Amino acid sequence: MKIGVCLKQVPATDSRVVVNATANGIVTNDVKWEINPYDEYALEEGVRLKQSGKGTEVVIFTVGGADCEQRLRDALARGADRVVRIEDPALAGSDALGYARALGAAIKAEDIGLLLCGRQAVDGDNGAVPAMIAEVLGWSQVSWIDKLGVEGASFTANRAAGRGSKEVVTGTLPAVFTCDKGLNEPRMAKLPDIMAARKKAIVVKNLAALGLDAGAVAALVVEDAMSLPPARPAGRKLTGDAATVAHELVRLLREEAKVI
C-alpha cells in the first residue's frame, strides 16, 4: 500500500504578520518558511507506517511553486520517497475546494491507500482541505487524531471529540486522517539522509496533467479587508512586595476588572 502525505509550506510560527497593500494577504518578502507544523506529524506517521511494514512508499503531495522545494527536500530527507508538486497559474486564486480537487486528482492517479494530512495549515487556518479530498475521492475520514493503528485494510484511531474528550474509532481503508500534536515526535533529518534526498524525485504537474481545468479550481470564497487585531489598551504594572501585590491584584480583579 502506498501512503500519501499532504504538505504545505507556511510562514514560521514566530513570524510577524504584515498585511499587503490590497489587504487580501500578507507581505511574504521577509517571511521565513517552514513545513506546516501539523504536516510534520502526518509525514512522521507516514514514514513510521512504512518502516513498520504497513506501507510500501511515502508520496508527498503539495500545491505550490518552486520556492517550496527546500521544504520538500527536508521532507524527503525525513523519510518520504518522492514528491508530486502541483503548480498551475489557476491555483493562485483558488481556495480550499480547488486545492482539494487538484490534490484529489493527483492522489487518485497514484493509487494511494491511506492519506495523512495536518489537522490544519497554520496560515489560513481553514483545516478544510483534507475532508474535502476525502469527499472528492469518496473515502472515509477521521479528523484530529493522536493515535493510529493499521491492520490490513482496517484502522483504529483516537480522534478529538467535544470538550477535551477523545473517541476511539474504527473503519476501513482507504481513508484520510488529519494529524494533531501528540500523534508522534517528528524526527530531524540526518546528514546522510539530506544527501540522499537530493536524488529523490520531485515531479511537477499542472492542472491539465491532472485532467482538470481552471473552472474546477475557481474560488468559491473571497477574502479581503485583512487587518491586524486591535491593539490592547496599555496595562498597569503593580509594584511592591509580593504579598502586597498579590492582595492588590486579587482586589483589582474583583473590584475593577470584575472577572472573579
Place this chain on the structure above:
Amino acid sequence: MGILVLCDTDGGVPRKSAYELLGKAKALGLGTVTALVLGPADVSSLGGYGADAVLHYNNAALATYSTGATVKALANAVAATGAGYVLGSANQVGRDAFPRLAARLGAGLVVECTDLRSEGGKLVGRRPVYGGKALVDARVQSAVGLFTVRPNSFPIAAPTAATAAVTTGDGGVSASDIDVKVVQTLAPDSKQVDLTEADRIVAGGRSLKSKELFDSVVRPLAAAVHATPGASRAAVDAGLATHGDQVGQTGKVVNPSLYIALGISGAIQHLAGMRTSRVIVAVNKDADAPIFQFATYGYVGDLFEIAPLLQKEFEKILA
C-alpha cells in the same frame, strides 16, 4: 433562501452555542431561520431564541456523531429547506462534516468566524487567520454558503414567548451511512472545563522548570481561582505539561475572561492564541518580556514567590 442553523445538543438539550447562532441568524435578516437538530432531543425551546421553523431529524443513526450520516443528513436538510446559508459551531461537526458537505454541495466554506454581518443581502464572516495574528472578511460566490462560528462569539438574548413549528423526519439516513464507527469514548484527562471553552485560565511557561513544579504551582493556583490550567509551547515541549494544555498558534486558541500567565515571555505564537482574553495578568522576572505589552496587570518578579500568595488570596474570597 434563508438560513439553516445546525443546533448542537448535549444530552438531548440544545447547547448555549445553538441559542447564540439562532439569535444571530435572526438578527442578520437574511430570510427564514430554520433550526436543524440531528438525533434525539427536546427542541421546544428553539423558537424562543430566534428559530422561525425547526427541522428535527430524530434518528438513532444520528445520536452519535459520524461523518457519513451527518454530512448526508445536512445535505438533505439543505435540499429540503432550500437554504442559502448553513451556520454551525466551530466544533467537531464544524471541522469534520462542514468541509465535506462543502465539497459535496460545491459550496463555499468559511470557518471559525468570530463575527457575522449581512452586507447587500450577502453574509460576510470575519475570521482570524495566521493563528489570530490577522483578521479577514470572507464571503462566498456559490449558491450555498457554509459558515462555522466560534463559541462565545455572540451574546444570547433572553428567550421570547415565540414558538416554532417542528417538522420531523429521519434525515434520509440509516445505520449503513455510519462509515467510521465510535467504539469507545475516552473522558478528558481532567474534570476541568476544556481550554477552548474556559472562562478563566492560569498558564505556565518554561520558567516553571519541571513537571513537579508545574503541578505544584500552576495547577493549585488554577484550582483556587476555578480556572483551567494551560501552558506555553516551550513548557509542553519541555515535558512540563501535556499537548492538550498548550495555548497558542499550534495549540488551543482561547478566549477567557481572565488569563493569568506565569513565567510566559509572550512569544508571537503564544500571544496569537490568547490575545483576545478580556483581562490578562502577567508575572515574569524579565521586565522587557513581550507579554507585558498585552497585560492588563503586570508584575515583574518571581512567580514562585507570588503564586502561593495569590493562591491564598483567591482561596480567601472564592472558597
